[in-house]
Amino acid sequence: MKAIVIEKFGGPESLVIKDVPKPEPKVGEVVIKIKAFGINHAEMHMRKGEWAEWVPISGIECVGVVEACPGGEFDKGTPVAALMGGLGRTISGSYAEYTRVRAGNVVPLGLAVSSRLGWDQLAAIPESYATAWTCLFRNLGLQNGQKLLIRGATSAFGQAALNLAVEKGAHVVATTRRQERFALLKSQGAEGVEIEGPDLSERVQEKEKKKFDAVLDLIGNTTILDSLKIVHRDGRVCLAGFLGGLAPIHEFDPLVQMASGVHFSFFGSFVFGTPEFPLSDVPMQSIVEMVADKKFEANPSRVFKFEEIREAHRVMEAGEANGKMVVVV
Incomplete structure (x- = not known):
């Protein structure tokens, strides 16, 4: 699969697209085929070497569909969001075509509701x-x-x-x-x-x-x-x-x-998925439903292609985002 890798600490040019092995399914974890992911300041600090924890494949959140789930927590093809649980910090993150994350850090988006929104819109939420x-x-x-x-x-x-x-x-x-x-x-x-x-x-x-x-x-x-x-x-x-x-x-x-x-x-959202802060505590499907019902606007401020990741980081670092930026895979 293709992944965006931090080749060295530094500016946006440090992010390089490479071919890496696709994650293998494990019991208790979910392999997600990533459709889109949000861009976050934490990832900028990781890229610059300013964060205590980091791994070469960054990215702390994503939306997509379940590719494999050996433990049976989710059916294959289920639209889901994933965030934290070490993504981009202690395990390979969402700057890729696939990721593998603990089942406790994955939440279903609800097919009936999520189908009314594009992947770019869904990626702006988690x-x-x-x-x-x-x-x-x-x-x-x-x-x-x-x-x-x-x-x-x-x-x-x-x-x-x-x-x-x-x-x-x-x-x-x-x-x-x-x-x-x-x-x-x-x-x-x-x-x-x-x-x-x-x-x-x-x-x-x-x-x-x-x-x-x-x-x-x-x-x-x-x-x-x-x-x-x-x-x-x-x-x-x-x-x-x-x-x-x-x-x-x-x-x-x-x-x-x-x-x-x-x-x-x-x-700090890094605690999501721990026993004291289960992600199930957050009414994610209700929030997605509010967005789908247009109770408020939650559209991304800018949408980038996978190969435009450097420009996305440049815009974020320059303070020009004006809201949530997302990358569509």
């Missing part, structure tokens, strides 16, 4: 929406009518969170680095839009006159201390992205920098 759903409704416990701030809302993850939160009935304020993206966020249901910056807590509280119920911070360590100032007592803050870079917080003194009674949590 990682972004599974992670956004978990952050919003598990970590943040978001309820109808609550006030939510999403920092980094024009990212694929941020737009997924915005769509799900608005559908739930939350009042969302979203941030972006560029004013020209205000219209996009408002068209998706954001009631307010702010320019992202280190003094955001002061600006939003002056404008909104009251604190938020929840903050989903996708910028990361550069903004999380500011985010903790934005929620009221019993409010929740979830850190789940690192758009601002991977550098750690050098000093964090809760006594001085964190308000009493505020709840702070982290979520």
Whole structure:
């Protein structure tokens, strides 16, 4: 089969298409014929040698059909999504024509629903929406009518969170680095839009006159201390992205920098498929159905061919994605 391989750490030119052996079926695992896969920032960091775990064939998610499943968990030909479970980190990932992943990291998409969407549309859903759903409704416990701030809302993850939160009935304020993206966020249901910056807590509280119920911070360590100032007592803050870079917080003194009674949590999607975080916990078929029913737009911002992977990475690294980019195999 053909696969996209990280030949060496570096820029997009480090990604090379090669012929490699097709994965063999194993009990407890599923071989998937990949139809399309999403592009993620984690894969950029793996390509550059900035991630703790990586394998030559990158890619943390995909959609396709079951090619083989010796354990009988799925019938051959079943349309499925797969994400995490070591994909692209400890086992060969989705930048290929076939992949093999643990059955617990595979979810059926539902033939009746998925047939109404193209593979490129389906590929825009798994990682972004599974992670956004978990952050919003598990970590943040978001309820109808609550006030939510999403920092980094024009990212694929941020737009997924915005769509799900608005559908739930939350009042969302979203941030972006560029004013020209205000219209996009408002068209998706954001009631307010702010320019992202280190003094955001002061600006939003002056404008909104009251604190938020929840903050989903996708910028990361550069903004999380500011985010903790934005929620009221019993409010929740979830850190789940690192758009601002991977550098750690050098000093964090809760006594001085964190308000009493505020709840702070982290979520990393690499835990999907573990006993505490089964992928079955995420209502993936319901999310796909919402997309098929056009309850919100979840189309990819750009679609690339397999041989255009270098250009896809160039666009991602330049910050020009404007949403979820996918590759059709």
